[in-house]
Amino acid sequence: MNLEEYKGVFVYAQQVDNEISGIALELLGKANELAKDLNTDVTAVLVGSGVSGLVDTLAEYGADKVIVVDDPELKDYRTEPYTHALASVINEYKPDIMLVGATAIGRDLGPRVSARVATGLTADCTVLEIGDFPINAVPGKENEQKHNQLLMTRPAFGGNTIATIACPDNRPQMATVRPGVMQKIEPKAGAKAEVINYNPGFTPNEKYVEILNVVKEVKDTVDIMDAKILVSGGRGVGSKENFKLLEVPVTYRDRPAGSVSKLNTYKDGFRVLKTIARLFRDYKPFAFFGWLGLLCFIIATIFFVPVLQAYFSTGLVAKFPTLIVCSGIYVVSFLLWMSGLILDVIAKKHRQLFELYLNILSSKKEPK
DSSP: OOGGGOOSEEEEOOEETTEEOHHHHHHHHHHHHHHHHHTOOEEEEEEESSOGGGHHHHHHTTOSEEEEEEOGGGSSOOHHHHHHHHHHHHHHHOOSEEEEEOSHHHHHHHHHHHHHTTOOEEEEESEEEEEEESSSOOTTOGGGOEEEEEEEEEEETTTTEEEEEOOOSSSSEEEEEOTTSSOOOOOOTTOOOEEEEOOOOOOOOTTOOOOOOOOOOOOOOOOGGGOSOOOOOOGGGOSTGGGGGGGSOOOOOOOOTTOOOSOOHHHHHHHHHHHHHHHHHHHOHHHHHHHHHHHHHHHHHHHHHHHHHHHHHHSSOSOHHHHHHHHHHHHHHHHHHHHHHHHHHHHHHHHHHHHHHHHHHHHHHSOO
16 A cells, blocks of 8 residues: 555535535534644535535535545435445545544444445544654654554543544545534635546445335424533433523623622631541441541651660660650551441441431331
8 A cells, every 4th residue: 555645634524415414514614623633634525315405515514525435325325325335435545534423423434434445444543743753753764653643632541531543554544523522613704626527437336225204203393413512410400490590691791890708718728628638437337437537647657666766776675755756656657547447347338327227117008
């Protein structure tokens, strides 16, 4: 594979019922940033039937070129013809980067296209940027570091870590991005793009699914994908009717001129810290008293070590009062640990009894 042949940033412009999906416009915005770093063009790939009228919208949102694959076989989304169309575009025009929205269609289409063109795919990316790979050059192998690579960042291991992935040896570099992650650019009214009509030809085979009928369910709901802020209510709201409380507008205004806050920074701050400490003591007694015991143990050890060193050197206890105090603090440390252990057992027992009483009450309320 000659990587030098692959140029440009391509975006799969997903459309449903001849309407551009929002994720396609978001990806065009990101593609413009990547293309600026690579000094190249942004190309949208529009696949469907009778979709030529959507070209101007893609141009207004940043597409320099639009490759239109228009064929009756593409009227409704089906895996095989759409995979064939997009893979054929990649093989013909050789993009450096290919971005696909991580929608239901994109999750089905992206992996199949990447397998067909023999390249890698990074799913559910949250950050896309151009950089070097490896990010930090290996000492002695600086000449092996590759530049102008697409660095694709995504959560890994259940969101416990963030991984940055590159595809340095194959092209195109493919990534899927969830809706709402990237930002659309401001549309440029009247913008025009170069239109390239391309049809790889479609020969139905055993992989082509036949759609007999499409039943569309009409829902009177709002698409949360277009919302910038979501307000949600949990079980504490209680009922469907109580959700109306979330719809009540709350006015906010600045403090009137000349007024003074009734809060005292030090006094009220101390109360908050005291409450936190009390809750920690009640719910985590072993941890609370264990840390206090450890602190006492460390203090006693700091003062005891010099006494011990003097004893080994002279055979005498030069600071007998210090030894007595250290012994007392060691005893306090031990008592704190034991108190924490005992209180922790009691707290667990109380929680078990509480759960038992709840179960008893629940069983009594159930109808016989």
